[in-house]
Amino acid sequence: MAETRPPDASRRSERSRRAIYDAALALVGEAGYTRTTIEGIAARAGVGKQTIYRWWPSKAAVLLDAFLDRAEQAAQGEPDLPDTGDLEADLKLVLRATVDELNSPVYDAPARALAAESVSDPALAAQFVERLLEPSLQMYVRRLDAARAAGHVRAGIDPRIALELLVGPLAHRWLLRTLPLTHEYADKVVEYALYGLAPRD
Amino acid sequence: MAETRPPDASRRSERSRRAIYDAALALVGEAGYTRTTIEGIAARAGVGKQTIYRWWPSKAAVLLDAFLDRAEQAAQGEPDLPDTGDLEADLKLVLRATVDELNSPVYDAPARALAAESVSDPALAAQFVERLLEPSLQMYVRRLDAARAAGHVRAGIDPRIALELLVGPLAHRWLLRTLPLTHEYADKVVEYALYGLAPRD
Structure with missing residues (x-):
């Protein structure tokens, strides 16, 4: 137009x-x-x-657009997760940055407000997911696809599900306020998700 | 008294x-x-x-007590996850039941209301976590501890973190309404969490 x-x-x-x-x-x-x-x-x-x-x-719509605007500015020219070839290191970097953002007082109140409204308002949630959340989750899909091509992720893994083992635990702690969000926690989530809970033998 | x-x-x-x-x-x-x-x-x-x-x-306090009462009735005499010796099968059973509960219209509205209030109200969240959420998460801790003792979970895994790779993804889908919650999804989450995303070799 x-x-x-x-x-x-x-x-x-x-x-x-x-x-x-x-x-x-x-x-x-x-x-x-x-x-x-x-x-x-x-x-x-x-x-x-x-x-x-x-x-x-x-x-709520103003707040959603404010977050979208912030996300666009933050992603300026870099709309993807880092790819150094070391999946574990890259994911730890990203999840530690996510922890820092979720813990930041400037981010916490408006992000919680938007999330809480989305939990109870399906129309806002649809906008929130389509415009803000899903595009950021697709960055994980692309990074995991690249890792699979490089042999660092098992064949047969669905990246759209796999990423939820990384972001789901952080969101759970943050949204429901169960336990503190720390860098050590982010590292463990990455390690557990990549190598699994069952013994390797 | x-x-x-x-x-x-x-x-x-x-x-x-x-x-x-x-x-x-x-x-x-x-x-x-x-x-x-x-x-x-x-x-x-x-x-x-x-x-x-x-x-x-x-x-909100009435609603929280209503959920507690329901949880106590549901757990009557069985306050633990099933333990057949097959961790994968037991976890799939539990996560499929969780999916059914989250998808049930009777449960959805009051549970969302309580979760949304907890997201934005730290005092209610503290009650919600201490009285309702954490006791249910401790059932996973005990099941994972038993699995570790049986050699089905790696030594060195912290069960309080490990369980979040199971419940976090489901909570993420449900709270933020990203994608449908299905039994197939529950199964994949269990498989990915147990065996990891990285190749086993």
Whole structure:
């Protein structure tokens, strides 16, 4: 679709959009999801609340787009997991980084809010999975496919299931707050998933 | 502590307690968690709302106790995972039953409500983990310990971490609604967790 708005308006709305994302993430972090309102986000972003209502149907939708925007910026030019040829080392690096992100106070409140809403709202969950979660899981699929081609993953392993043995345990600890998320834990999850619990003989 | 209430009063309050649990689970299933109120639970259970307020601080607390009560009834006399000596078969049985429970409409709405509240409320999460989740995870610890003693689990494996490779993937699919939960999926998770993703040679 051709961009028909003049460049100035486009730049202006891009600035507003970013300001809205920053405001939403910050407010949820400071005040909690329940106490965050569209009005509050608008005031902090310096835009009219009609601007937000025009672009998004709910505060959960704003939050989802804020995360998508962050994920796109973080992946800038590098939309894949590292591949040094050492699957174990690469996965440990990625899962340790995931632990750091999940433990970061800036990330925790808005990410939990989005996850909690998705747990109880199927429509939001569909958006969350399709636009944010599944694309990030597909990075694991590609890395595991490459490992299989290199002989580092058993033939017959379905990478879309295999990746859940890596991300599932971390998500379980984080979402349900069972035990602390540490680098040591991330390492063990990678080791157990790669080599299994049963003896090798 | 000695039971000082006369037997009749005790039986009556036991009946009320059960009626409140049934009402809470049914209402959340029918109307959703947000639209379920203490008043609604009281009306359906045929008790005064003060009875509920006297015993529980919130509707989430009622729901948690309702789940605990159900879990205690389900475990009646059998508070452990099956142990036929075949770890793979036993775990497949347990994970398939978990899939069935997570897919059951009666269970889904109240369990999701409790999980979603726990994701965003650390105080409720602490109760949820301590009283409901961790005791059920300890059943896996005991089964994996027995398997280790029998030589079916590698020496050096920490069973409290190992179990998360089994329950984490299922929880991830269920909570975040990524893909369907099926028996075939449960079987693969058990196989991958036991034998690992890396080739055995």
